[in-house]
Amino acid sequence: MLTDVIQTLPQVIVDGLTLGAVYAVIAIGYTMVYGILELINFAHGEIFMTGAFIGTAILLTFSGIGWLSAMPAIIVLIIVLIATSILTGFLGMGIERVAYRPLRNAPKLITLITAIGISFLLQDIIRFIAEVKKGNYIITGPSLFTGKMKLEASSLWPQFHDASFKSTFLVVLITAIIMMLVLDLFVNHTKWGMAIRAVAQDRDTAALMTINVNKVISVTFFVGSALGGATGVLFAVQYGTIDPYIGFILGIKAFTAAVLGGIGNIRGAMVGGMVIGMLEMFAAANLSGLTGGVFGAEYKDVFAFIILIVVLIFKPEGLFGKAAVEKV
Amino acid sequence: MKALISSLSENRLAQILLFSVYVLITSASLFLAEKSVVAFLLLLLSILILYFLNLKTVWKWIIGFVILGVLLPVSASQGPSYQSYMEVATLVGIYVAMALGLNIVVGLAGLLDLGFVAFFAVGAYTYGIFATPQAANFMPFGSYPLSGGSFWIFLLIGCFAAALFGILLGIPVLRVKGDYLAIVTLGFGEIIRIVFNNMDKPVNITNGSMGIASITPPSIFGIDLLYPNQFYYVVFGIVLFTIYVVRKLEYSKVGRAWKAVRENEIAAQAMGIPLVKTKLTAFAIGASFSGMMGVVFAAKQTFVDPTSFTLLESTTILVMVLLGGMGSVPGVILGAAVVTILNLQVLTELTNWMNQLSLSGVIAIPEALSPVKMQRFIFGALLIAFALYRSQGLLPAKNRKYNPEELKNKTEKSSILLLSKEKRQA
Numbered sequence: 022m023l024t025d026v027i028q029t030l031p032q033v034i035v036d037g038l039t040l041g042a043v044y045a046v047i048a049i050g051y052t053m054v055y056g057i058l059e060l061i062n063f064a065h066g067e068i069f070m071t072g073a074f075i076g077t078a079i080l081l082t083f084s085g086i087g088w089l090s091a092m093p094a095i096i097v098l099i100i101v102l103i104a105t106s107i108l109t110g111f112l113g114m115g116i117e118r119v120a121y122r123p124l125r126n127a128p129k130l131i132t133l134i135t136a137i138g139i140s141f142l143l144q145d146i147i148r149f150i151a152e153v154k155k156g157n158y159i160i161t162g163p164s165l166f167t168g169k170m171k172l173e174a175s176s177l178w179p180q181f182h183d184a185s186f187k188s189t190f191l192v193v194l195i196t197a198i199i200m201m202l203v204l205d206l207f208v209n210h211t212k213w214g215m216a217i218r219a220v221a222q223d224r225d226t227a228a229l230m231t232i233n234v235n236k237v238i239s240v241t242f243f244v245g246s247a248l249g250g251a252t253g254v255l256f257a258v259q260y261g262t263i264d265p266y267i268g269f270i271l272g273i274k275a276f277t278a279a280v281l282g283g284i285g286n287i288r289g290a291m292v293g294g295m296v297i298g299m300l301e302m303f304a305a306a307n308l309s310g311l312t313g314g315v316f317g318a319e320y321k322d323v324f325a326f327i328i329l330i331v332v333l334i335f336k337p338e339g340l341f342g343k344a345a346v347e348k349v
Numbered sequence: 350m351k352a353l354i355s356s357l358s359e360n361r362l363a364q365i366l367l368f369s370v371y372v373l374i375t376s377a378s379l380f381l382a383e384k385s386v387v388a389f390l391l392l393l394l395s396i397l398i399l400y401f402l403n404l405k406t407v408w409k410w411i412i413g414f415v416i417l418g419v420l421l422p423v424s425a426s427q428g429p430s431y432q433s434y435m436e437v438a439t440l441v442g443i444y445v446a447m448a449l450g451l452n453i454v455v456g457l458a459g460l461l462d463l464g465f466v467a468f469f470a471v472g473a474y475t476y477g478i479f480a481t482p483q484a485a486n487f488m489p490f491g492s493y494p495l496s497g498g499s500f501w502i503f504l505l506i507g508c509f510a511a512a513l514f515g516i517l518l519g520i521p522v523l524r525v526k527g528d529y530l531a532i533v534t535l536g537f538g539e540i541i542r543i544v545f546n547n548m549d550k551p552v553n554i555t556n557g558s559m560g561i562a563s564i565t566p567p568s569i570f571g572i573d574l575l576y577p578n579q580f581y582y583v584v585f586g587i588v589l590f591t592i593y594v595v596r597k598l599e600y601s602k603v604g605r606a607w608k609a610v611r612e613n614e615i616a617a618q619a620m621g622i623p624l625v626k627t628k629l630t631a632f633a634i635g636a637s638f639s640g641m642m643g644v645v646f647a648a649k650q651t652f653v654d655p656t657s658f659t660l661l662e663s664t665t666i667l668v669m670v671l672l673g674g675m676g677s678v679p680g681v682i683l684g685a686a687v688v689t690i691l692n693l694q695v696l697t698e699l700t701n702w703m704n705q706l707s708l709s710g711v712i713a714i715p716e717a718l719s720p721v722k723m724q725r726f727i728f729g730a731l732l733i734a735f736a737l738y739r740s741q742g743l744l745p746a747k748n749r750k751y752n753p754e755e756l757k758n759k760t761e762k763s764s765i766l767l768l769s770k771e772k773r774q775a
Contacts, residue, residue, distance in 0.1 A: 061528050123737055130461050131736045132670060133531055137463075137664060138732030145726035194604060269660070270539070276532060319547050326536035333525045 026307050030182035034303050039190050039259060041298025042197035046252040047275035049204060049288035050245035056221040056285035057241050060129070063136035064116055066272020067143040068246045072109045072253025073263045074147050076101050079161035080257075084163045094337045098258065100190065105254050106247035113246020114239050118324065122235070140269070149264040151173060159264045162257050166192055193255045200289050207244070208287060218240055221285065270322060274301070277329040283342020292340065297325060365400050372416060375685070386694055389434050392421055392741025393686065400679055400744075418585060422578060435577035439649065441689045442584035443642045443725070446591045449678065450638030450667040451506060453595065455667065457604060457675035458631035459611030460523075461531040461704055468636040470645020471514050472557060472659040473508035474545060477653040479503070480565040483556060500567030503589075503644050511640020512600040512633040516540075519632040521661055523625055538663055546655040553572050560654025579648050587645065591638055593760040595678055598634070600749060607631055608676075661725065665692070668728045671735050674742025696720045 047069050079101050083089045090095060093135025120135045151158045166188045208214035219227040222238045228234050237324040256271075257263050278297040305321040332339065372395050379388040385628050395416060399409055425434045448471060477483070480499070504650045520534045549557030550613045566573050567583075606627045609617040618624050665688060673684025699720040704714055720727075736744065 061530075061532060104562055119731060120737070127740065128459075129528055130459060131740050133461055133668070134526060135733050135736040137667075138729040138736065141664065141725040141729030142733065143729075145729065149723075149726070259466050273532065273536060273539075280529075309572045320543065323543050326533075326540050329536055330521060330533055334354070337525060337529075349773060 028182045029306050030108070031182065033306050034299070035184045035186050035190060037299035037302035039186075039193055041295035042303060043252055043256055043271075043294075044195050044278045045291045046200055046248050046255075046293025048278040048294045049201070049337070050249040051244045051272075051276050051279040051288055052282070052284055052287055053217075053241050054292040055155045055279070057238060058121070058131055061119065061136065061197065061276065062245075063133065063248055063272070063336060064139040064143060065245070066270075066275070067140040067147075068109050068268075069249040069255070069256070069271065069275075070112055070263070070268030071112060071143060071147060071249025071267060072105050073257040073267065074104045074151065074160070074253070074265070075108055075250065076254030077160055077257050077263060079104055080162050080165070089163060089165075095192075098165055098196075098254075099260045102196070102251050102254055104250040108246035109250025110243040111264070112313070113242040114248070116246075116289065117239060117242040117316035129204050133275050140272075144265045144268070147314075151265065161264060163260045164191070165258055167267065170224065171287060172316075187259075193259045196255055205324075207307075213237075213240060214321065217255075243349045273329075274325045277325050277332075280329060281332050281339055283339030286339065286341045289339055289341035295327065301325060352771045360401075360516065361403050365404075365737060368395070368398060368402060371398065372420070376420050380424040386698060389425065389437075389695070390690065392416070392424070393438075393690070397683060401639045411661075414589075418717075420581075422581065426578075432577050435581045437690065437693050439577050439580045439584050439619055441686050442581070442588045443646055443649075444666070444689045445682050445685040446584075446588050446642045447578075448666055448673070448681045449591050449595050449638050450635040450642075451666050452635075452670050452676065452678070452681045453598070453607070453638075454631050454635035455670055456674075456681070457565060457611065458543050458607040458628060460628060460631065460636070461528075461534075462632075462659070463531050463535035463667070464518075464541070465635070465639060465666055466512060466660075466662040467538040467541035469643040469646070469662070470509040470541055470545060470641035470655075471511045473639030473647040473657070474502045474561075474643075475507045475510045475640070475642040476500070476647045477561040477564050478524075478554065480648070481563065483554070483560050483561055495567070500565075500648055501569075504641055507640040507758070509635040509640075511643065512637040513633040513646060514640075515630055515636030516761065519629045523628045523632070535660065535663075538658075538660060542655050542658050543656070555655075558655060560652060560656075564647055564651045564653070566651060577649070578593055580613065583647070584645060587641065587653035592678065592682070603627065603630055614655045664732075665676075668731055671740075672731060672742060674745045675740075677746035678744060680744035680746065688720050688728075692724065696724070696727075 050068070051062060051063045055058060055067070080089070080097070083101075109245075116139055120139050121132060124132045125136060148158045151160055153317060169185060169187055171185050197265065206214075208217060214235045216227070217233050217240065219230065219232055225232055227237075256267070274297055276296065278293035279290045280293070281296060282291070282293030298343055301321050301324060306321055306326045308324075372392070372525065375392040375395065376434045378385060379392055382388055382771060399413055399416075402409065404412075413617050422435065422440065425431050433723055446753075447465075450468075451465050454460050454465070457763050476752055480503075488543070518534070518537050525533065545555045545557050548555040549559075555561065572579075606617070609620065609628050610624060614624060617627075624719075666685075669684040669688045670681050670686060673682065674680030703719065
C-alpha cells in the first residue's frame, strides 16, 4: 500500500503543483477583497470562469483567422492573458460598483446575498452566450501546447515511477508564479500597494490620510479579478474543456485555500493554494488505496470542505494570519 | 380614485362583498373553463387579498381555510388538468414549509445557511431508504420495505434526523463568524450530496447516483395515497401546523433571543443570552421542518436521487425568504408561493408559448433562451434587485405592537397576585 503511495508521488506532486498554482492565484483574489472589505466575494469563482471563457473565445477567433499557427504559442498566450485580464478586471470593478458599493454600510448578510446573485447571473449569461454561439455550453478550446514531457523520477530514487505531463504544466506553473511575484511586488513596493494595505488596515484613517478609498477598492477589485480571469485562461489551456459551472466548486476550494493561509494575507493565500492542490491530488490518487476501497477518488471534493471546517474550528486565523480581536 | 380606495379600506362590508364576488368569479371560471391556469392563479391570489382585508384574524383564518381546503380542490376537480393543479399546489405547500424553516435560521436568527437543502435530503433519504428494500442491505433486523402506514411515524423521524444533522453541523460551525458560516454550510450541503451520491459501496445504502425508486406510498386507514390531490391535504395539514408553530416560536422567549442575536451578538450576550445554544436551536428547528418536508417529498415523488439536492435548490429557498421578507411569516409564505409558481407554471407556460411562436415563424428564439433554462438568471437578478432596492422584502416583518397601558395593568395585576401569594405563604 505504502509502495503505491511512494511510486505515484512524483506524478501527484506534478499534478498537485499545477492545480495548486491555479488555486493559489484565485485565492489571492478572495483574500485581497476580504482584506479590504471583509466581504466574501462569492462571484470571484465566476470571474475566473468568465476569464476561461473569454480566453477560449479569443483563442477560437485566432484559430479561425489562422493566427494560431502563424504566431509562436507563447506570444499568443501572452496576448490572450493580457486581453482577458483587462476585460475581467473591468468586470470585477463593475460588479463592485453596481452590487457592492451601494451596500457597503448594509448588514453583511445582504451583501453576501447580492454576491450569490451576481454569481448566478454570470453563470447563466455565460451559458447563454456559449450556447447561442456554439450550440453547447461545454466548450473545448484549441490546444496551444501539445508537447509531452517526462520527469525521470525513477533515476532520482528507484522507488519512484516516472511522472508524465503535458508541456502546458510548465507554462501554467511559471505564469502563475510570475503573476504572484508581480502581485507581491505591487502590493508591497508601490504607492498603490501601500494605499491598498492602508485601506485594509483602517478605512477611515486611510481616508483622513487623503487616500481615495473608493478608488483603492476599485483598484483592488480590478487586480483581484484580472488575476482571476488570467487564471481562468491558464485553466482552459491546461485542462482544455470548460463549462459555466466550473467556477463554483473551484471558487470554494480557492476560498478554503485563502482561509487556510489566513484570510487577508496574500502570501498565506499562495501557500494555502499550493497545500490544497497537493492534498487534493494526493487524495484523488491514494484515497481508495489507503481506505481499502471504502472511499474512492470521488470523495476528493469532500476533502477540501473538511479541511475548511477543521481550520475554521481549530485555527480560524489560518496558518499565517493574525488572530482577529473583536472590537466592541 | 384615491378617495375611493381610502373609503374602501374603511368600509368592511364593501370589502367583504367585493372579495366574495372575486372569489366566486375566479372559482366559477376555474370550475367551468376547460384549462385555465389564469383562473387557478387568481384564486390563489385571493389568499393574498384576504391578508390585506380589514377583518378579524380569526375570520381570515377561517375564510382562508375554506378557500384552500374546499373551494380550490372542488372547483379545480372538473378540468382535465386537475392533478397538475394539485401537484403545483402541493409543491407550493412543501416549499412554503421549507421556506418557513429557513426563515427561522436566516430571517429570525440572522445566520446565512446556504446548505439548507442538505436537511431536505436527509429527510427524503430517511424515508426513501426504509420504505424500499434498500434498508435490508444493512439493517440486521426487520423486514423492508416498511408498510405505507409508517409514513406518519417517519414524518417525525425525518424531523429528528434532520434536527440531529443540524446540531451535528452546528456544534463545530456556529463558533465561527457570520460570513464564514455561509461558506461552511454551503460546503456541508455539497458534502451531503456527494456522500449520498457515493454511498452505494461498500454497503449499498443510498443506491448512489441511480437514486432510490418505487418508494412505498403512504397509506391511511388502508387507503394508499397516490395522487397529488391526496397529498394536497397532507401537505395542507403540515403547512397549517408549521405556520402555527412558527408563529408561536417567533413570540416566545427563544424567538426573541433569536432576534436579539440577529441584531447584535455582543449585546445579546451581554443580556445573558447563550449564543451557541440559541443559534443551535435555530439551526435544529429550521432543519427539522426541512427534514419533514423531505419525507413528504420522497413519498410524493416515490423517487429520490442526489440531483434534487443541489446548491440551486438551496438558493431557490433563499430567494423565497428574501423575496417575501426576511423574518416575516406572511411574507415568506408569499415568497415561496410566488417562486414556486414562477418555476412550475409561469416559466413552462412561457416556454410553450415561445416555442409555438417560433414554430409558427413569428420570431425565432434560440433554444438557449427558453425561460425554463433561465432559472439561475432570474433568481440571480431577483436576489440582486431585492437586496439592493427592497431588502425588507414584499411583506416586511413587523414587530408585534404592545399597548403600554394594558401591559402596565397586566404586570401590576400579576405583581399584586404575587404579593398576595407571598403574604399567604408567610
